[in-house]
Amino acid sequence: MEKLIPFTSNDLAKITNHRSGEIKFGEKMLTIPKGTDALSFLKTSDAKYVLFGIPEDIGVRANYGKPGTASAWDSAIQSIANIQHNRFCKGYHILILGKLDVCEDMKAVKHLDFHNANDRSKLSKLVEKIDKEVSHIIFNIVKSGKIPIIIGGGHNNSYGNIKGTALAKGKSINAINFDAHSDFRILEGRHSGNGFSYAYEEGFLKKYFIFGLHENYTSKSVLDIIKKTNDRVRFNTYDCIKIRKEKDFNQEIIQAMGFIKNDSYGIEIDLDAIPNIASSAMTLSGFSIEELRQFVSYFAKNKNASYLHICEGAPDLSEEKSSHLIGKLIGYLVTDFVKSNNSIPLVEF
Template sequence: MDKLIRFTSSCLSKITNYRSGEVKFGEKMTVIPNDADIIPFLVSCEQQFVLFGIPEDIGVRANYGRPGTNSAWESAIKSIANIQHNRFNKGSQIVVLGHLDASVEMLEVQNLDFNKTDDRKKMSDLVVKIDKEVAHIITQIVKAGKTPIIIGGGHNNAYGNIKGTALAKGKPINAINFDAHSDFRILEGRHSGNGFSYAFEEGFLKKYFIFGLHESYTSKSVLTELKKLQERVQFNTYDEVNIRKEKSFENELLYAKNFINNDFFGIEIDLDAIPNIPSSAMTLSGFSVEELRRFIYYFGKNENATYLHICEGAPSLDNDKNNHLVGKLIGYLVTDFIKAKTSLIEVV
């Protein structure tokens, strides 16, 4: 894990707002000591959940998106550190691993123009480098028997999450993606719009469900491809669930679960599916935050749910007074997933 920057107790202390009479996650979450080997520590520690950040927006740039997803990890970890530790939420179940060091790649991409073919090729090559690092880190976390919670970056990182989990499990895995877009574009070089199609083509992704596809922003060619692959790739649309009311949200949760629940699966969350959330492809129409939280809790309760990935949020695209809100939303989603996986509520 040469490209991993470990989170330290000093980092945690700096972002935790201590207050008399209260206990925050930042006081209870664990970090890996500098003198400890990462893998043996993860294998032996009691904590089940491993927080890992990916501060990059290269895949988004290569997909003609607005940069800014590199800012989500810092915003999210600050918010998570200040969640109240109580009988509903227990920070003591979390190891904060740290974040991927993508600083060199981020510098290289700053002066590239996605409108130029050569520059777009360079961006894709950088995404491939990040793919390898993400896949390696996720493999090690899952092999250690832990549950990764991955925050930040573009949806290009779904590829590394899926590949890493599949390598750890020794077989292809399934995935469910809460998203306005399929991210199943053609294999034209890696970017945030084809993480799932590359994982599918290379044999790491077995079955794939897209929850809440936006009909107006899905190309005819993608729809044609999805129809060809309907035994292994299925979807519903936001329009048929929440606009035309042809399908119910609850029934679609069950239908999607039955499709992917036969094996290990990853939960992928693209924040551009939620209205007014600063992201690379921000929308004004989509599922509510409450529906997203219910979605995460519903699928998180399943024993085959292997990881959670929250991506595409871009706090730096928000106004200065509100740029903490994306991180706060991610904090809610993280705790919903942990509650689902561990049934944390207890009688006191």
């Protein structure tokens, strides 16, 4: 894992706001001790969950989106460090692994223009490079018997999450995606809009459910592709559930669980599904934060829940006075997942 920048105990101390009479997550979460082999420590650690950051927006740029998702990891980890360690949720269940080293790649894309075919090709090649690193790190986390919680970057990283988990488990996995978009676009070179279609095409993704598609932003071609693969790819729409009230939110999450629950599955959360959350594809209409938290909590309560990925949040695109709120939201989602999942024994494979 040579592309990993480890998160140290000193890093954690710097972002933890100590207060008399209180215990923060930052005082209890684990980090890999200096000079210790990361893989060996992962395997022997008592922590069940491993936090891993991907501070990039290259996949978003390659998909004609607004850059800014690279900033989510720093915002989130600062917020998580200052959550209260109490009887509801314990900080020591979490090990902070660190973040992917994408510094040189991020420098390389600063002046690339996605409207230019040659530049777009360069962006896609860099996404493929990140894919390899992400899948390698996720493979090692899952193979060590832990559950990854991945934060930051574009939704292109769904591919690496799915591939790494599938390789570790020795079989294809399922995915549930809370998203306004399918990210099941054609195989035209890697970007944030086709992570799931590439994972499906290459045999790493078995069943895929998209929860809350926005009808106005799903192309006919994508709907046609999904229709042809209905035995393995299904969806519902936000409009159907919340606008026309043809379907019930709680019944729909039960239906979606029934579709994916019999195999290991990843939980993918795209923050552009929530209104007024700064992201590469910000929306004014969508599910509430409470509904998102209920969704995460529900899907975490199953022994086959194999990872959580929270992506597309872009604090850099927020107003300065509210840029910390995306990190705070991610903190809620992380603890919702841990609270619901922690009583379930890890699946042996």
